[in-house]
């Protein structure tokens with residue numbers, strides 16, 4: 149994939165900009181405090197800003213350097229340079245805001261994706277090939293509207309992975325395995341996961357990127373961070389949908405709590421790779437919905453699709469779970485594939501242990 153291959157380059161970037169990193173609970177840095185040439189995308193946290201860039205790439209099919217300058221990938225500072233395409237993108241942002249304001253009552257009627265559909269130049273003529281082909285049935289686009297209660301599907305899942313009693317007996321997991329993505333140039337690197345009930349998780353991938361440093365994703369039950377030496381902010385707090393996503397990932401290690409995770413539920417039937425799945429959509433007030441896909445036969449969770457809302461549109465993340473194996477009487481997915489606009493990563497666990505004591509420092513803000 150063209151986009152993906154260029155994302156690798158993000159990992160090659162030189163020393164990051166670090167400023168004002170003191171204090172555990174400080175507010176996240178705003179984009180304009182980190183970047184130097186922003187006219188429009190101001191007043192949003194850095195993680196949301198990076199999501200807007202992923203959204204642009206996903207919408208236009210252009211990778212980071214195609215919209216910026218050819219050498220942008222050699223230093224974060226180079227992204228500040230302006231060029232004709234980048235300026236067109238700014239004009240497009242203003243246009244989208246105006247169209248939504250003037251024609252859709254200020255709601256998000258259109259985004260970049262509406263016109264571009266993943267291409268650099270939107271198409272003008274109808275395509276007969278598209279008209280006469282079978283439309284791609286994307287299970288991620290399926291919107292459950294069913295009123296069937298979610299509880300039996302969730303109960304079946306709890307049962308399928310071992311039942312409430314066995315789940316309650318497991319209060320921690322430690323796992324070893326491998327991690328692979330564009331940021332590791334598709335090479336497997338060692339990975340450790342630490343999870344403590346009810347909802348703390350730390351994932352550490354070792355020897356990532358040119359700096360061969362660890363990257364860390366930590367959720368301490370309240371706050372989440374992504375830490376990487378190759379990012380513009382070495383310890384980036386996660387906000388909005390990214391924070392909610394970290395919370396959900398933690399819940400899914402100890403899924404007895406899943407029914408309490410959302411206040412509204414919808415259900416439906418779809419299929420993934422020709423297998424029937426029951427789709428359960430959970431929503432919390434003010435958040436985009438989250439879809440959970442359960443294999444109809446086994447009852448096991450096979451996919452989660454969630455969204456992080458950004459100022460320019462929603463950024464989807466898809467997590468596929470497979471290779472369930474027994475750990476202390478509880479079934480744990482040993483394989484996870486995480487796909488979003490910036491990367492597709494493969495997590496393969498080789499060893500998972502239950503109820504091993506974990507040092508609380510594992511869940512502290514990285515880099516303390």
Ligand code: HEC
Pocket residue numbers: 158182183184185186187188189190201202204205208210211212213215216224225227228229233234235237238
């Ligand atoms: C379709 C065009 C487009 C694509 C694709 C795109 N960007 Fe941008 N980027 C912009 C625009 C426009 C701005 C300036 C926004 C503003 O003025 O508010 C920007 C600003 C930035 C900045 C801030 C630079 C500074 O110091 O002011 C960074 C960093 C950045 N982009 C990184 C990326 C990365 C990494 C990718 C790939 C994931 C990417 N961009 C993909 C259009 C794009």
Ligand code: HEC
Pocket residue numbers: 204208215233234236237240241244258259260261262263264268269270460
């Ligand atoms: C209403 C439809 C529409 C929407 C929405 C839209 N675009 Fe465009 N965009 C176009 C058209 C049409 C062109 C081609 C103009 C041309 O051929 O000169 C274009 C061109 C561009 C180009 C220049 C491509 C090139 O090769 O010169 C960029 C970059 C771009 N759009 C980015 C965006 C971004 C980012 C968004 C969302 C903020 C967006 N567009 C939203 C219609 C749209």
